[in-house]
Amino acid sequence: MKPPLSARRIALALLVIAVGAAQPSHAFAASCKQASTCEEAVVMWCGGYSRADGDGDGIPCENVCHSLEQVQKIKKEIGY
Known part of the structure; x- marks a missing residue:
């Protein structure tokens, strides 16, 4: 069973925060080579x-x- 939509949004938000924290301040996002899932x-x-x-x-x-x-x-799931 999939987690509720709100739990998935929270998980994706945490992923964005984690990716941002791991990158230098001038970098906005990782590259496609670094993406391991379509969600990322x-x-x-x-x-x-x-x-x-x-x-x-x-x-x-x-x-x-x-x-x-x-x-x-995925865009629908994350509310975009």
């Missing part, structure tokens, strides 16, 4: 890392995100 990639992309979707097809970090439907589902 979408959080980075929605947070302003526009290079994640280099070809403009709406799918960030295609090494971990494989479809527009997958990305849209």
